[in-house]
Amino acid sequence: MQEKNTAWYASWFDTSYYHILYKDRGYDEAEAFMKHLVEFLNLPEDGTILDLACGKGRHSVFLNKMGYNVTGVDLSPNSIAHASKSANDTLRFEVHDMCEPYPKEFDAVFNLFTSFGYFEHESDNLRTLKSIKAELNETGFGVIDFLNADFVIDHLVENEVKEVDGIIFRLHRYIENGFIYKDIRFEADGHDHHYTEKVKALTLEDFESYFRAADIDLLAIFGDYNLGKFNKKTSPRLIMIFK
Structure with a gap:
């Protein structure tokens, strides 16, 4: 039997109140970000995407509507149960711990909207990055969209x-x-x-250290959802493209 996860995110994210509090998050901005992202990555038209820590799956659903074969995974059984109502032949959802490699390779792995840095132990951050690397196919790209801690x-x-x-x-x-x-x-x-x-107040320098340890190549850095240039003092986001 799998041991029950008692971390704060395992309980809070699995409540209905979490989704009520954040129900006003901007869908338009998120969807525009997805469009910018897949265009920048030049993903194949029917490419495969792993949405890591997908929540209730709204970004997975949108990416699937854009024509991609999407797998959404999350630690919250309630979120996955909700997301699974939208499942189809090219959109699936599963309960999965992102510290562990998902047993499939993808054209892209997206970890969006500050879904990283929750762990107590540094080793789990590194394990997650190594898992993402293992989930990428030969030409695949990883994306982490994190807060800019300095800002x-x-x-x-x-x-x-x-x-x-x-x-x-x-x-x-x-x-x-x-x-x-x-x-x-x-x-x-x-x-x-x-x-x-x-959430760990991870900086670009922290991620660069993780990437070196995980043998990951950082390819591009952006500071907002329009893929503007990153500035540690003025950018609201830290968006990293790697492989």
């Missing part, structure tokens, strides 16, 4: 209140031990809830 720390909003679907979320952000934390508190369904997100 996020400089523009950190410590306290915020958001009301979504009648739920008042109280958010508190802070930096501690090299991680960016977000405490999330709210009352719903007659109960008080408390979750904490944390």
Whole structure:
């Protein structure tokens, strides 16, 4: 029997409240990013893509509509159950731990919207990158879309209140031990809830060190979803293309 994952992301991402809090994420911006990305990579028209940490699968679904053969994987059984409602002959979803290699090779592996750096142990970050490398075919490309830690720390909003679907979320952000934390508190369904997100404040230099250790070649770096030039002080994103 597989051991139950008790990490924060295994519980928080598997709740309905996570999806309520982030329901206003911009679909248009995300879809434009996908178009820019596949055009830059010049993927084959019927190419294969692994969407690593796919959540409920909205990006997988869009990429599939663009004509790609897509596999979406995520640690959350609830997210995969939801995503699987959209499955077809060229779109499939599975529960999978991204630290472990998926047993297939792809034209591209996408790890999007800061779905990296959640682990307590540095070794798991490296294991994930080695797994991505193993999932790429001979001409395949890996993509990690991460936050730009320097920009996020400089523009950190410590306290915020958001009301979504009648739920008042109280958010508190802070930096501690090299991680960016977000405490999330709210009352719903007659109960008080408390979750904490944390992501390692990894810089480009950190990723370059990982890439060397994983024998990965960094090919291009971008700083936003329009694939603009990366600037560590002004870019909101750190988007890395590698193989």
